[in-house]
Amino acid sequence: MKIALGSDHGGFHLKEVIKEYLKDKNYEIEDFGAYDTSSIDYPEIGEKVAIAVKDSVADKGIIVCGTGLGISISANKVPGIRAALVSDTFSAKMSRAHNDANILALGGRVLGDDLALEIVEAWLNTEFEGGRHGIRVDKIKDLENKYNK
Template sequence: MKIGVGSDHNAFDLKEAVKAYIRELGHEVIDYGCFSKDEVDYPGIAFKVATEIKAAQIERGILFCGTGIGMSIAANKIPGIRSAQCHDTYSAERAQLSNDAQIITMGAKIIGEEVAKKVAEAYLNVSFQGGNSARKIAQITDKENE
């Protein structure tokens, strides 16, 4: 899969570590920034990744900031995008299996590097199966389109 990653300065190191791990898993990674520990605001990065998913330039995204909250809120502002904050493997799997989340987010001040790698792996190892969840996703989409 082609995976987009992005972070603010608070999570630069975590993004770099998880990015390398995603490549080890065999995925292509596109980095949307930031590219140093210089201070940067996260919304623009979240918007870029979400917009690229919507345009089918990448398949999924993993975003990082201090808590993961801001990135998730920002990504969810792009119509059609479902982003979920995940700090454990079960939530990451369910984000995809139950919610067809195109993006997950993590917080560098919340989660350690090794756990973050496993969260990313859990998210990338599953695919949305539809079923009862498809009906719920359709309801969310309908509300968004009102």
């Protein structure tokens, strides 16, 4: 599985921790920045990761900014993206199982490294359940189509 990673300067440290973790688990990674702690705007990175997921350059994405809020809002502007801002393992599992989230958003200034890695693990190892949840995800897609004409 290929994972697109991205962060702004506020999420850089956590992105690097996640990148090493994913490498150790033999995931293929494409890093869209930030590449250091120099100031960078999260909308640019959120868009790059979202486009990679939308265009199937990557199977899933993980994005990080200081709180995870701005970068998740930005990524969710790209049609077809369901970026979930998560701060616990239960929500990570439910974002995949019930919402088919294709991007995980995290807050680098909000989460400790250990909890963030537990969230990543839970998110990557949970499959979408489909069924009644598929009907609801289709309704999300319908809303997206309705307002993106």
